[in-house]
Amino acid sequence: DAGVIQSPRHEVTEMGQEVTLRCKPISGHNSLFWYRQTMMRGLELLIYFNNNVPIDDSGMPEDRFSAKMPNASFSTLKIQPSEPRDSAVYFCASSFQGKPPPRQYFGPGTRLTVT
Amino acid sequence: QKEVEQNSGPLSVPEGAIASLNCTYSDRVSQSFFWYRQYSGKSPELIMSIYSNGDKEDGRFTAQLNKASQYVSLLIRDSQPSDSATYLCAVKRGNEKLTFGTGTRLTIIP
Numbered sequence: 001d002a003g004v005i006q007s008p009r010h011e012v013t014e015m016g017q018e019v020t021l022r023c024k025p026i027s028g029h030n031s032l033f034w035y036r037q038t039m040m041r042g043l044e045l046l047i048y049f050n051n052n053v054p055i056d057d058s059g060m061p062e063d064r065f066s067a068k069m070p071n072a073s074f075s076t077l078k079i080q081p082s083e084p085r086d087s088a089v090y091f092c093a094s095s096f097q098g099k100p101p102p103r104q105y106f107g108p109g110t111r112l113t114v115t
Numbered sequence: 116q117k118e119v120e121q122n123s124g125p126l127s128v129p130e131g132a133i134a135s136l137n138c139t140y141s142d143r144v145s146q147s148f149f150w151y152r153q154y155s156g157k158s159p160e161l162i163m164s165i166y167s168n169g170d171k172e173d174g175r176f177t178a179q180l181n182k183a184s185q186y187v188s189l190l191i192r193d194s195q196p197s198d199s200a201t202y203l204c205a206v207k208r209g210n211e212k213l214t215f216g217t218g219t220r221l222t223i224i225p
Contacts, residue, residue, distance in 0.1 A: 033213075041217075042215055042216065042217035043203060043215040043218075044215075045213065048211060048212065050211070056210070091159075095211065102147065102207065103161050103164070106158035106159050108157070109158050
């Protein structure tokens with residue numbers, strides 16, 4: 001099992017540029033989560049999908065952030081335009097809803113730096 | 116008041132001693148409780164889950180839950196240097212959404 005795959009692992013971009021983060025969940029998992037982690041705010045849930053449908057996007061900070069899940073094996077998180085305060089580590093996680101315990105498996109993360 | 120609160124530490128414990136990590140939560144309807152370990156520069160990994168009051172043991176780890184007092188704790192017996200990490204407490208209500216604390220940084224001193 002390859003685990004959750006995220007790309008890129010590191011991204012450095014200038015303020016105002018568009019950033020796209022990618023995630024491939026574990027095969028067979030039907031829930032996918034996007035988190036952001038910073039020293040100040042810890043690990044925050046941005047949005048999660050179940051069966052490719054967004055269920056809760058209340059954590060998405062503002063309209064500059066958008067997420068899609070076009071199929072069961074791929075999701076993107078886009079920031080447009082990016083700002084320095086978006087600098088953080090972004091994690092994608094997946095789980096299989098319905099099989100207890102509801103364990104979430106995290107990907108390795110994307111470290112985003114916006115200058 | 117934060118939904119999930121943890122002492123940020125750092126917590127320093129001698130090798131071989133018991134490390135005690137604590138977490139409180141504000142939502143009384145929370146049903147499931149988790150401890151994740153995160154090494155520096157790595158992603159969180161689940162080490163313990165607990166759903167009912169009392170203790171749950173798994174090897175050197177024991178999770179304790181007290182719903183009346185709204186706290187959950189993690190004990191690590193015979194602490195090893197490899198236990199040095201940040202420990203994240205997470206709480207779940209009925210849906211799949213997890214709310215995390217900011218974590219406690221634990222250092223085991225050889």
